[in-house]
Amino acid sequence: MSAALDVAGLRVTAPAGVLVESLDLRVDPGRTLAIVGESGSGKSMTAKAIIGLLPAGVTATGTVRVGTATVQLGGDQRVLAGLRGTRIGLLLQNPFTSLSPVHRCGAQLAAALPAAARTAAEVERRLGEVDLPGRVARMYPFELSGGMRQRVALAASLASDPDVLIGDEPTTALDVTTQREVLDLLAGLQRDRRMALVLITHDLGVARERADDLVVMYAGRGVERGAAEALFGGPRHPYTAALRDSDPPLDHRVARLPTLPGSVPRSWEITAGCAFAARCARAAARCRTDAPVEAPAGAGRTVSCWFPLMEDDLAMGSAAAQPADEPPATATVDGGAPLVRVAGLTRRFGGDAPPALDDVSIRIDRGEAVGVVGESGSGKTTLARCLVGLEHPDGGRIDWSAAGPRHRLVQIVFQDPASALNPAMSVGAALGEAASRGDGRRSVGDLLDLVGLPAGYARRRPAALSGGEQQRVAIARALAPDPLLLICDEAVSSLDVSVQAQILNLLGDLHRRLGLAVLFITHDLAVVRQVATRLYVLRAGRVVEDGPTESVLGAPADAYTRALFASVPGGHAVDGRGEGRVDG
Amino acid sequence: MSALRRLGWTPVLCGVPLVAVVACAALGSWLVPDATRQDMALGVVKAGSAGHLLGTDKLGRDIFQLSIAGARSAVVGPVCIAIGSMVLGVLLGTLAGYRGGWLDIGLSKYADLLLAMPTTLVALVVAGLVGGGYWVTVAVLMVLFSPTDIRLVRSAVMTQVTRPYIESAKVLGLADRRIMFRHILPNVAPVALATMLLNVAFALVGMSALSFLGLGVGPGEPDWGRQLSDARKLLVANPAAVIAPGALIIVTAAAINLLGDWVQERAERSARQR
Numbered sequence: 001m002s003a004a005l006d007v008a009g010l011r012v013t014a015p016a017g018v019l020v021e022s023l024d025l026r027v028d029p030g031r032t033l034a035i036v037g038e039s040g041s042g043k044s045m046t047a048k049a050i051i052g053l054l055p056a057g058v059t060a061t062g063t064v065r066v067g068t069a070t071v072q073l074g075g076d077q078r079v080l081a082g083l084r085g086t087r088i089g090l091l092l093q094n095p096f097t098s099l100s101p102v103h104r105c106g107a108q109l110a111a112a113l114p115a116a117a118r119t120a121a122e123v124e125r126r127l128g129e130v131d132l133p134g135r136v137a138r139m140y141p142f143e144l145s146g147g148m149r150q151r152v153a154l155a156a157s158l159a160s161d162p163d164v165l166i167g168d169e170p171t172t173a174l175d176v177t178t179q180r181e182v183l184d185l186l187a188g189l190q191r192d193r194r195m196a197l198v199l200i201t202h203d204l205g206v207a208r209e210r211a212d213d214l215v216v217m218y219a220g221r222g223v224e225r226g227a228a229e230a231l232f233g234g235p236r237h238p239y240t241a242a243l244r245d246s247d248p249p250l251d252h253r254v255a256r257l258p259t260l261p262g263s264v265p266r267s268w269e270i271t272a273g274c275a276f277a278a279r280c281a282r283a284a285a286r287c288r289t290d291a292p293v294e295a296p297a298g299a300g301r302t303v304s305c306w307f308p309l310m311e312d313d314l315a316m317g318s319a320a321a322q323p324a325d326e327p328p329a330t331a332t333v334d335g336g337a338p339l340v341r342v343a344g345l346t347r348r349f350g351g352d353a354p355p356a357l358d359d360v361s362i363r364i365d366r367g368e369a370v371g372v373v374g375e376s377g378s379g380k381t382t383l384a385r386c387l388v389g390l391e392h393p394d395g396g397r398i399d400w401s402a403a404g405p406r407h408r409l410v411q412i413v414f415q416d417p418a419s420a421l422n423p424a425m426s427v428g429a430a431l432g433e434a435a436s437r438g439d440g441r442r443s444v445g446d447l448l449d450l451v452g453l454p455a456g457y458a459r460r461r462p463a464a465l466s467g468g469e470q471q472r473v474a475i476a477r478a479l480a481p482d483p484l485l486l487i488c489d490e491a492v493s494s495l496d497v498s499v500q501a502q503i504l505n506l507l508g509d510l511h512r513r514l515g516l517a518v519l520f521i522t523h524d525l526a527v528v529r530q531v532a533t534r535l536y537v538l539r540a541g542r543v544v545e546d547g548p549t550e551s552v553l554g555a556p557a558d559a560y561t562r563a564l565f566a567s568v569p570g571g572h573a574v575d576g577r578g579e580g581r582v583d584g
Numbered sequence: 585m586s587a588l589r590r591l592g593w594t595p596v597l598c599g600v601p602l603v604a605v606v607a608c609a610a611l612g613s614w615l616v617p618d619a620t621r622q623d624m625a626l627g628v629v630k631a632g633s634a635g636h637l638l639g640t641d642k643l644g645r646d647i648f649q650l651s652i653a654g655a656r657s658a659v660v661g662p663v664c665i666a667i668g669s670m671v672l673g674v675l676l677g678t679l680a681g682y683r684g685g686w687l688d689i690g691l692s693k694y695a696d697l698l699l700a701m702p703t704t705l706v707a708l709v710v711a712g713l714v715g716g717g718y719w720v721t722v723a724v725l726m727v728l729f730s731p732t733d734i735r736l737v738r739s740a741v742m743t744q745v746t747r748p749y750i751e752s753a754k755v756l757g758l759a760d761r762r763i764m765f766r767h768i769l770p771n772v773a774p775v776a777l778a779t780m781l782l783n784v785a786f787a788l789v790g791m792s793a794l795s796f797l798g799l800g801v802g803p804g805e806p807d808w809g810r811q812l813s814d815a816r817k818l819l820v821a822n823p824a825a826v827i828a829p830g831a832l833i834i835v836t837a838a839a840i841n842l843l844g845d846w847v848q849e850r851a852e853r854s855a856r857q858r
């Protein structure tokens with residue numbers, strides 16, 4: 001069978017140096033290839049090079065073959081431009097960047113259709129294909145929910161009936177339930193059209209559940225490739241294993257998530273030896289001098305490592321992530337007196353829309369870690385915003401047992417690290433300003449130290465930080481006034497698993513060391529299991545279930561909790577260690 | 585070379601004429617001290633004759649010198665208008681976008697009202713009431729230009745206020761003034777600057793039109809719009825007397841416009857990348 005997409009010897013070069021080094025990819029019609037790796041490993045650059053949308057100053061060489069057409073990259077870009085949008089489609093993470101805010105969805109979809117097919121009926125048919133009603137054609141993107149927007153973007157990228165679809169984090173911005181719907185939709189369309197899918201994701205659960213084959217990228221290089229199930233079941237490359245282990249398991253709690261120290265190096269900084277050597281526990285002298293060559297490692301698998309992991313190593317490796325028997329430590333101060341009591345909280349937006357919060361009552365004790373789970377639109381964020389005073393409830397009470405201005409009681413960390421910091425303000429200025437809101441005990445240096453960043457970062461602008469570093473700064477800023485409660489609203493949802501593990505461990509440490517109460521809001525049940533002692537399950541603005549985390553997740557009483565549980569991608573034996581998924 | 589590659593030709597092509605105009609505005613009285621000297625005996629002569637590169641007008645004034653001297657009023661007024669209206673725009677637009685509510689409604693109504701005013705007519709009426717003059721015209725245009733700036737700043741501010749970093753600043757309990765001027769303003773400044781440039785071009789055309797109607801500078805003062813209106817009847821006697829100021833207005837306005845578009849595009853792109 002000839003491949004739908006065959007990329008050979010891809011090399012992407014920016015003015016600073018090489019971003020992607022001799023990468024080969026191959027996907028057959030109807031199959032799914034996932035590219036995984038941490039942020040900055042070159043996943044998006046690979047996608048952009050294949051589709052010919054590299055930013056100015058960045059160039060690519062190599063061969064891209066789509067069906068029978070072969071394009072030599074670096075040559076005539078028009079050939080690639082011709083393939084783009086006809087044979088290859090692209091779907092991005094944030095539909096806001098691919099959809100124009102000022103044009104109606106129908107017009108945008110029509111513009112992507114072949115000239116002969118630009119009819120209202122065709123637009124409606126295409127919308128139907130992605131399970132959207134025809135009226136969406138007359139709506140603007142901002143009038144749609146995140147999931148609907150991504151469906152419109154999907155319809156547009158499928159408009160020319162491509163043979164290959166490249167999805168760069170296509171569902172990362174969506175909540176689990178919507179994510180599942182969009183992924184199912186994609187799978188269905190893929191089956192009907194025998195379309196090949198290249199799925200770029202940092203979510204290992206998604207990769208595991210949806211991909212046939214997997215390429216693990218690190219610092220612009222493919223380090224391990226093969227069938228997805230085999231790679232997850234028994235990774236050979238230490239990096240694959242580390243990634244897998246830092247993904248929090250859904251079915252049990254671990255005392256401390258294994259993390260990868262440091263971050264992905266710039267690919268051009270690697271002059272000799274293995275790109276992963278600086279972070280690899282197995283690195284030996286040879287690793288620092290000679291670059292490992294790609295070697296076969298069993299059926300259809302290759303690995304680029306001098307000392308690949310073997311079966312017995314794997315058994316040992318996972319010892320690091322032994323299940324913790326005891327629940328998360330609660331740094332109880334004042335004998336667990338309630339810090340805040342929320343009673344009968346109600347908030348409605350607009351006339352006849354169902355209320356965002358409907359008679360919600362919760363309690364958070366001093367020093368306690370509490371989780372709130374629920375899908376998007378269930379009212380999680382509204383609850384958080386009411387607690388910090390960004391939103392005013394229509395009814396109900398919020399009673400704090402401690403005195404003081406609100407900003408000394410509670411602070412919040414949001415989901416998107418990129419917009420959490422003022423782009424025009426240095427890290428030091430932002431932290432200094434926040435510290436001045438406390439009693440002046442904390443200096444900028446202390447705060448950076450608290451979240452594990454070097455003091456030199458004070459001079460940096462947010463744009464010069466990675467997502468994980470930005471989120472650390474956001475946490476430091478929230479801790480600056482010494483609040484009693486820290487609210488984390490999806491604070492790790494947009495981070496790489498490796499960074500997510502670091503931030504989760506950091507939050508756990510801060511919680512224990514500072515006696516900080518934490519309200520953890522998330523749609524990710526595996527994450528909440530790691531951090532929260534008690535759990536509230538929210539649905540359509542109501543608390544449908546609450547109790548100790550282990551009992552709620554161990555035996556969900558409510559049908560909705562069970563449904564939420566089933567939506568988690570790769571929810572069965574997420575880490576390949578625990579067996580048996582919890583069925584209520 | 586690499587700077588040119590990165591920035592493109594636009595800033596160079598627009599920058600050259602603009603630098604020349606600004607230099608003339610700054611050094612005009614030194615370069616051409618006698619620009620307004622009349623020579624009634626000579627009267628109007630065609631371009632190239634009697635040492636007059638672009639000829640003279642009917643008062644015998646040298647068109648070339650007059651055009652150089654006219655750069656001052658072409659630069660000073662429009663720049664003041666653009667800055668003044670943007671200061672109004674930033675103050676009121678930030679308040680409206682950040683505070684919302686009745687303040688926003690009130691300011692929007694005020695902006696609508698000003699937008700509905702016919703510029704020339706208002707300038708005529710004000711000139712009739714308080715007497716004409718260059719600075720009266722500048723003040724009138726400043727106020728009349730402000731509503732578009734208010735709207736622009738307001739919508740730029742509104743895209744910022746819902747961002748998490750502003751919400752975090754609110755949760756930290758920072759004063760509104762600090763949030764507006766320390767946090768929001770630096771992030772809308774690029775767009776405001778670009779618009780200011782565009783406004784200079786509009787103001788130049790507007791001022792020239794009013795001078796043409798006799799509302800701008802006093803009689804006899806060097807000014808491109810005034811020159812145009814004075815030379816209307818000389819189209820045959822010395823075409824250069826009309827073409828020179830006209831071309832200057834067009835080239836200057838177009839260069840500012842292109843540069844403004846270029847800055848705006850970059851500002852928007854960098855705002856998107858954030």
Ligand SMILES: Nc1ncnc2c1ncn2[C@@H]1O[C@H](COP(=O)(O)OP(=O)(O)OP(=O)(O)O)[C@@H](O)[C@H]1O
Nearest residue numbers: 014019038039040041042043044045046055202266
């Ligand atoms: N326009 C650019 N010019 C030069 N280098 C760039 C540019 N854009 C990104 N890079 C660099 O290229 C490398 C790979 O980036 P890329 O966006 O492909 O990573 P990624 O794997 O997609 O990460 P993420 O998971 O965060 O999306 C990084 O070191 C990044 O800093």
Ligand code: SF4
Nearest residue numbers: 274277280287305306
């Ligand atoms: S080659 Fe060496 S450093 Fe690189 S992954 Fe293998 S063991 Fe680690």
Ligand SMILES: [Mg+2]
Nearest residue numbers: 043044045168
């Ligand atoms: Mg990416």
